[in-house]
Amino acid sequence: MAKKQINIGIADLNPGERKIIEVDGKSIGLFNVNGDYFAMHNRCPHMGGQLCAGPVTGTTLPTDKTEFIYGRHNELVRCGWHGWEFEIKSGICTVDPKMRAKVYKVTREESGLILHI
Amino acid sequence: MIDCDVHNDWVNADVLLPYMDETFGDFLRRGERAGGAQSFPHGHRPWLHPEGYRRADLNPAEGHSAGSDYAMMKEQLLDKYDLEYAILTGEEIIDLSTIANPYYASAMAKANNEYLIHEWLTLDKRLKGSLAVAPQDPEGAAAEIRRRGDHPDIVQVMLSSAARRPYGDPFYNPIWEAAAEVGLPVAMHLGGNGGVNAESSFAMPPTFYYEHHALLCQSAMSHVASLILHGVFEKWPTLQFVIIECGISWLPPVLWRLDSGWKALRKETPWLKRLPSEYARDHLRFTTQPLEQPPNSDHMLAMLEAMDGKNTLLFSSDYPHWDFDDPYEVAIPKDWHENVFDLNIRKVYKKLPQKS
Numbered sequence: 001m002a003k004k005q006i007n008i009g010i011a012d013l014n015p016g017e018r019k020i021i022e023v024d025g026k027s028i029g030l031f032n033v034n035g036d037y038f039a040m041h042n043r044c045p046h047m048g049g050q051l052c053a054g055p056v057t058g059t060t061l062p063t064d065k066t067e068f069i070y071g072r073h074n075e076l077v078r079c080g081w082h083g084w085e086f087e088i089k090s091g092i093c094t095v096d097p098k099m100r101a102k103v104y105k106v107t108r109e110e111s112g113l114i115l116h117i
Numbered sequence: 118m119i120d121c122d123v124h125n126d127w128v129n130a131d132v133l134l135p136y137m138d139e140t141f142g143d144f145l146r147r148g149e150r151a152g153g154a155q156s157f158p159h160g161h162r163p164w165l166h167p168e169g170y171r172r173a174d175l176n177p178a179e180g181h182s183a184g185s186d187y188a189m190m191k192e193q194l195l196d197k198y199d200l201e202y203a204i205l206t207g208e209e210i211i212d213l214s215t216i217a218n219p220y221y222a223s224a225m226a227k228a229n230n231e232y233l234i235h236e237w238l239t240l241d242k243r244l245k246g247s248l249a250v251a252p253q254d255p256e257g258a259a260a261e262i263r264r265r266g267d268h269p270d271i272v273q274v275m276l277s278s279a280a281r282r283p284y285g286d287p288f289y290n291p292i293w294e295a296a297a298e299v300g301l302p303v304a305m306h307l308g309g310n311g312g313v314n315a316e317s318s319f320a321m322p323p324t325f326y327y328e329h330h331a332l333l334c335q336s337a338m339s340h341v342a343s344l345i346l347h348g349v350f351e352k353w354p355t356l357q358f359v360i361i362e363c364g365i366s367w368l369p370p371v372l373w374r375l376d377s378g379w380k381a382l383r384k385e386t387p388w389l390k391r392l393p394s395e396y397a398r399d400h401l402r403f404t405t406q407p408l409e410q411p412p413n414s415d416h417m418l419a420m421l422e423a424m425d426g427k428n429t430l431l432f433s434s435d436y437p438h439w440d441f442d443d444p445y446e447v448a449i450p451k452d453w454h455e456n457v458f459d460l461n462i463r464k465v466y467k468k469l470p471q472k473s
Contacts, residue, residue, distance in 0.1 A: 047446040053174035080174025081441045 003105075009112040011037060016074040020052055024117055028104065031056065031088045033075055038088050039115055040077070041102035045093075049081030051101055059085055059094065118444060119202045119462045119469070121404045122306070122361050122433035123194065125237050125244075126184030126208035130157040136231035141224035158225075160215035160312035163322070164329035172437045183437035184208050187240050194436045195243055198444055201459075202243050202469060203436075204272060205233065206361065210249045211308035214277040223257030226250050230265050238270040245469070247275035247304060255288060259295035266299035272466040273302045277309030278333065278363055279317070284340040285347030297353035302402075302465050305340060307333055307362035315339070337363035338371050341401065345375065348388040350400045357465050361404045362435060366411075369423035372397055398425055402465050404433035405449070405457065406442040414448055427453045431462045 006023055013019060013032035020029050020042055027042035029052020044051035058073035076085045076094065085094040086101045093099035105116040127133075130150070134142055150158045175193060177186035184190070195203060210229045216222040226249045233246045248271045250258035262274055274296045282288055284305070296303050310317045310333065317323060318332045319339075337360055350356060375393035383389060389396075403424070411417050421430070426449065434442050449457055463469045 048443055049441075050174045055168070055173050078168065078173065080172045081439070081443070083168055083173075083439055 003116045006115045006117055007109070007112050008115050011113050013037075016056055018052060018056055018077070020050075023115055026117070028052070028115070028117075029077070030106075030113075031077070033088050036089075037106045037108070037113055039104040039106050040086070040088060040091060041104070043102070044079040044081065044084065044086075045099055045101055046079065046084050047081055049079045051079045051086065052077060054078045054080040054083075056088070057085070118198060118200055118458045119204070119432065120194070120198070120200050120434050120436070120444070121204045121359070121431045121462060122206050122406060123190070123203040123436050124184045124208045124438060125187075125190070125205045125233075126182045127232070128181060128185045129155040130209065131155065132232055132236070133225065133228035136228035136235075137224060141221055141228075144221055145225075157209035157212070158216065158221075159209060159212035160217075161212070162215075162308075162311040162329070164311075164317075164326045166326050166439070168439065170439050172439055172441055175437050182208075187237075190436070191241065194434065195241065198434075200243055202245050204245045204247065204466070205237060206247050206275060206304070206306055207233070207249060211275075211277050211306050213249055214252050214280055214309040215312045215314055216251070216253070217313050219251060219254030219257065222251035223254045223261065226258070226261055227264075230261065230271075234265070234268060234270070238268075245270050245272045245466070247271070247273050247306075248301070249275055250292065252276045252280050252284075252289060252292065255291040259291040262292070262295035262299055262301065266295070266301050269468060271301070272468050273304045273359065275304045275306055277314075278305050278307045278336045278340065278360075279309035279311070279314040280336075280340075281314055283343030285343030285345070285349055287347065290349075290352070293349055293353050293356055297356045300355070300467065302357040302359055304359040304361050305337070305363070307337075310336065334364040334367045338367060341368070341371065341397065342375060342393075345393045345396045346386050346389070348386065350396045351388050351390065356400060357402065358400055359402045359404065359431065359465060361433065362406060363403075364407065364409060365403055365405070365424070365426075365430075366409045366417060366420040368397070368403065369420050372424075398429065402429055402431050402461065404431050405447055406433045406435040407440050408442070408448060410448070417448065418450070421449065427456055428461060430457045431465065432458045 018031040029040045031038045042052040061069045061071040091101035091103035107114045150156045171183045175183045229249045323329045372394040
């Protein structure tokens, strides 16, 4: 099915910020990750929590020894129910690549952001 | 739909002061509080949740915590899921058992219960209360049950899953005697681990929060075995125990082991007339959250069937905590729903209106 392209206007989010919007009857999280915009369905594939309402965070990166390296700052959102982490850009769950949150392509035009839904 | 584990909270433990006597009110007003000013004076568990233990998607009103904001609880839980009743289990009060001084602990229990009755149970007809008692003071706990257990909106006695002795120990008998006398079930809610109480792991303390969280079932296993083997349910045949938030799937294997042991060595416990698993089936009920989620859900279903989950499970969400379970996502068979979300709960909580 051809995707709809919906102009959602100029977004005013700073990097690391997000807002939840209603578009075409869907609850969608719009995120600014390091200057780029991404959109994610506001429903966790785990148990249906409002995924996009959880904290936007980084996480500890995988290591081969006992050390703690913080990284991916503001690239992840954690569901408020059960705390599963998802990459905002791809919707991929940190611990299980098969578990994906629905994400939507966002492009920019002069008149505003276009959500491909 | 009835929710058996809803955490109401206070912003500041000073709310208890109006309900305390001069001695212990002065302890609380001027005395040391482990969490700093305004906190409840419990010994906090040493496993600290790195994200905080409350749901991160809730936005309580200014000055509130997620559980202290009744308006949000009403909107996000009671109305959203059209709950008929929500059984309140408190928040910091669950760690009452960690206070070393049993008399101070009982004073806090009493104050909590008055606060609950006056300031929560009056808010909404759907809210029902748990009467907190201090297990380290069995006589004080029994007195509290007899003092307030007959309140129409108090539906159970509640204590924590960590304690200084397993709950079958005759030390605790006064509590069970009083609960049976007033006809209230006893709920054992996850909590109270650390300090003067048993750790979550009997191999000695775990390190990480989620290690601790996964192993919390060990306390419940010990209490279940102890309650059954000491004959608590022979002495008080009407007593019902509700195990809250301690996990589920560990139960069948523990009962299988106890049954095997009883067949060989019942001479150690001659007061038991039946298999340990039969006492469990008749006297123990388990709240659903958090249901384990194995990769193959059939494995979980087999365990639920092994414990007759259709008749022994009670729905709980654990609102507003981080591992909240949405009632529409609870992985149990459809034809169990009427029991688990309603009928099983009314059978245990006899003060709820009964369906004919």
